[in-house]
Amino acid sequence: xxxxxxxxxxxxxxxxxxxxxxxxxxxxxxxxxxxxxxxxxxxxxxxxxxxxxxxxxxxxxxxxxxxxxxxxxxxxxxxxxxxxxxxxxxxxxxxxxxxxxxxxxxxxxxxxxxxxxxxxxxxxxxxxxxxxxxxxxxxxxxxxxxxxxxxxxxxxxxxxxxxxxxxxxxxxxxxxxxxxxxxxxxxxxxxxxxxxxxxxxxxxxxxxxxxxxxxxxxxxxxxxxxxxxxxxxxxxxxxxxxxxxxxxxxxxxxxxxxxxxxxxxxxxxxxxxxxxxxxxxxxxxxxxxxxxxxxxxxxxxxxxxxxxxxxxxxxxxxxxxxxxxxxxxxxxxxxxxxxxxxxxxxxxxxxxxxxxxxxxxxxxxxxxxxxxxxxxxxxxxxxxxxxxxxxxxxxxxxxxx
Amino acid sequence: xxxxxxxxxxxxxxxxxxxxxxxxxxxxxxxxxxxxxxxxxxxxxxxxxxxxxxxxxxxxxxxxxxxxxxxxxxxxxxxxxxxxxxxxxxxxxxxxxxxxxxxxxxxxxxxxxxxxxxxxxxxxxxxxxxxxxxxxxxxxxxxxxxxxxxxxxxxxxxxxxxxxxxxxxxxxxxxxxxxxxxxxxxxxxxxxxxxxxxxxxxxxxxxxxxxxxxxxxxxxxxxxxxxxxxxxxxxxxxxxxxxxx
Ligand code: SF4
Numbered sequence: 001x002x003x004x005x006x007x008x009x010x011x012x013x014x015x016x017x018x019x020x021x022x023x024x025x026x027x028x029x030x031x032x033x034x035x036x037x038x039x040x041x042x043x044x045x046x047x048x049x050x051x052x053x054x055x056x057x058x059x060x061x062x063x064x065x066x067x068x069x070x071x072x073x074x075x076x077x078x079x080x081x082x083x084x085x086x087x088x089x090x091x092x093x094x095x096x097x098x099x100x101x102x103x104x105x106x107x108x109x110x111x112x113x114x115x116x117x118x119x120x121x122x123x124x125x126x127x128x129x130x131x132x133x134x135x136x137x138x139x140x141x142x143x144x145x146x147x148x149x150x151x152x153x154x155x156x157x158x159x160x161x162x163x164x165x166x167x168x169x170x171x172x173x174x175x176x177x178x179x180x181x182x183x184x185x186x187x188x189x190x191x192x193x194x195x196x197x198x199x200x201x202x203x204x205x206x207x208x209x210x211x212x213x214x215x216x217x218x219x220x221x222x223x224x225x226x227x228x229x230x231x232x233x234x235x236x237x238x239x240x241x242x243x244x245x246x247x248x249x250x251x252x253x254x255x256x257x258x259x260x261x262x263x264x265x266x267x268x269x270x271x272x273x274x275x276x277x278x279x280x281x282x283x284x285x286x287x288x289x290x291x292x293x294x295x296x297x298x299x300x301x302x303x304x305x306x307x308x309x310x311x312x313x314x315x316x317x318x319x320x321x322x323x324x325x326x327x328x329x330x331x332x333x334x335x336x337x338x339x340x341x342x343x344x345x346x347x348x349x350x351x352x353x354x355x356x357x358x359x360x361x362x363x364x365x366x367x368x369x370x371x372x373x374x375x376x377x378x379x380x381x382x383x384x385x386x387x388x389x390x391x392x393x394x395x396x397x398x399x400x401x
Numbered sequence: 402x403x404x405x406x407x408x409x410x411x412x413x414x415x416x417x418x419x420x421x422x423x424x425x426x427x428x429x430x431x432x433x434x435x436x437x438x439x440x441x442x443x444x445x446x447x448x449x450x451x452x453x454x455x456x457x458x459x460x461x462x463x464x465x466x467x468x469x470x471x472x473x474x475x476x477x478x479x480x481x482x483x484x485x486x487x488x489x490x491x492x493x494x495x496x497x498x499x500x501x502x503x504x505x506x507x508x509x510x511x512x513x514x515x516x517x518x519x520x521x522x523x524x525x526x527x528x529x530x531x532x533x534x535x536x537x538x539x540x541x542x543x544x545x546x547x548x549x550x551x552x553x554x555x556x557x558x559x560x561x562x563x564x565x566x567x568x569x570x571x572x573x574x575x576x577x578x579x580x581x582x583x584x585x586x587x588x589x590x591x592x593x594x595x596x597x598x599x600x601x602x603x604x605x606x607x608x609x610x611x612x613x614x615x616x617x618x619x620x621x622x623x624x625x626x627x628x629x630x631x632x633x634x635x636x637x638x639x640x641x642x643x644x645x646x
Binding site: 036038039040041046047048050051109110111112114115117118121122123125126127128129131132179182183184185186330334336337338339340341342343344345346347348352 | 482483484485486487488489490493494495496497498499500501510519521522523524525526527528543544545546547548549551552553554555556557559560561562563564565577578579580631632634635646
């Protein structure tokens with residue numbers, strides 16, 4: 001491998017990146033300790049918006065972690081060489097984002113110090129409880145999978161390991177989606193399409209993260225992606241973005257069909273203040289339309305950086321979408337007495353106003369920092385640059401249009 | 402409230418309740434209410450009981466919050482919280498108005514002590530639990546503060562403790578970073594007393610009793626009169642029932 005990344009000359013640059021990542025992570029953890037000490041009174045969360053910005057970050061990380069492994073699955077399970085070489089990087093990204101997402105969720109707990117209680121008392125009827133099994137399982141499978149990709153004598157096992165990872169992460173994302181899907185009492189979450197929607201979102205978000213990281217690594221090494229491989233990956237990203245659009249449309253259209261959900265839909269799509277803004281401006285325009293334009297307009301898509309930009313927009317859209325889904329779903333008042341208007345000192349019947357406080361932002365960004373640091377270090381130590389043997393690919397016809 | 406005061410209000414209230422709730426007075430001043438459900442220390446809660454409440458919104462006055470105040474005093478939910486949205490409320494008064502007819506009511510709302518509690522289903526650690534006698538509680542030593550139960554509760558009955566607490570009632574453990582809700586005054590019920598809110602309601606709008614005992618006042622009234630379960634569509638079989646809504 002001719003990776004400049006591992007060359008000594010680049011050491012200062014590596015340390016700089018690792019230090020930035022570590023600093024951001026440390027600030028995030030510091031913010032969590034501050035929250036732990038003072039209680040959640042220092043956050044914008046309250047008894048109505050019980051899950052806030054940290055959950056938006058954490059769920060993004062966990063969902064994208066599962067999706068990024070898609071790149072690897074296509075390689076191992078479906079035997080596509082172009083994706084196979086990317087399997088290791090995808091595995092590392094999965095591991096890092098999953099770990100970071102979990103750290104954010106755990107640090108946001110009211111009693112993060114009771115982590116051992118959480119590990120030793122598992123209620124199996126709880127979707128959270130299932131996740132206590134699904135997440136560690138995912139780590140284990142990814143580690144084994146990486147091992148089968150890296151160690152020559154393990155190569156024959158990479159296909160079954162990849163298959164196990166594929167199945168497991170579908171379960172994992174179903175589990176994550178079901179955290180919401182099982183909340184029958186909240187109008188935002190009582191829909192059967194939530195679990196499949198999360199799976200498809202994971203594909204799109206994971207792919208977007210992969211494209212950005214791959215681009216950064218290539219640039220670092222002064223390499224460029226073969227145009228045909230680039231075209232293939234960007235088209236796949238576009239397919240996923242389109243599929244997310246389809247599921248989100250189904251979710252809202254079916255809601256609109258049920259009379260009792262119409263008010264909620266009005267709130268999210270029309271008159272709910274920040275939520276329609278983030279939905280249309282953030283998720284729809286920035287996160288869906290713009291990436292598709294960037295990918296499919298020939299003049300634009302040929303420009304260097306356009307796919308990276310499209311990927312960035314997809315991620316911005318993802319955050320907006322999660323914010324609308326999680327916070328918007330909570331801000332809309334519970335319908336305790338259908339057909340009645342309600343009011344109380346506990347803000348019944350009122351739309352909640354939530355503004356995330358600084359510690360919440362820092363904890364969430366700290367989560368991104370943790371994932372970033374793990375990837376920087378992992379790439380350095382394990383030498384994970386996805387390199388294509390173009391001559392071989394061409395000879396085998398894998399690059400034929 | 403001094404101990405003396407407490408005792409006095411309990412005696413008056415239990416006398417009125419005994420009459421109202423149909424508990425048998427065996428001699429003037431002595432009612433069977435204590436002996437009927439007091440549980441000896443060390444004995445586990447029994448499946449033979451299902452504690453519940455019947456709330457008559459026709460008798461409940463808008464603007465009255467005696468039950469809410471009694472709850473705060475009993476359970477010491479009196480901490481100063483800067484953001485009212487972060488303040489714990491175990492019981493609250495809700496004013497409701499029928500959108501179609503304009504008819505208005507006021508009623509107390511708290512944990513409905515469901516037979517099929519969603520909070521218990523979703524709790525990852527088992528901290529949310531239902532006692533054999535139907536009282537839904539949070540074990541404050543196992544709760545990790547994930548708030549999933551708050552997401553799952555259809556009644557918005559739970560609160561999260563957002564800041565450190567001082568001055569607690571030793572019988573009612575609460576704590577920062579944990580979720581809490583109405584305990585049906587389990588510490589009083591176990592001693593054969595009424596929940597503080599029920600005792601405080603001078604209008605007789607709140608009736609406490611054993612839903613598992615067909616001869617109890619609450620069971621008889623539910624058998625004979627029209628009562629409502631809030632969000633009955635969710636089929637949670639709440640232990641708190643309403644009349645007049
Ligand atoms: S906040 Fe506590 S009681 Fe509620 S679900 Fe989480 S661990 Fe269980």
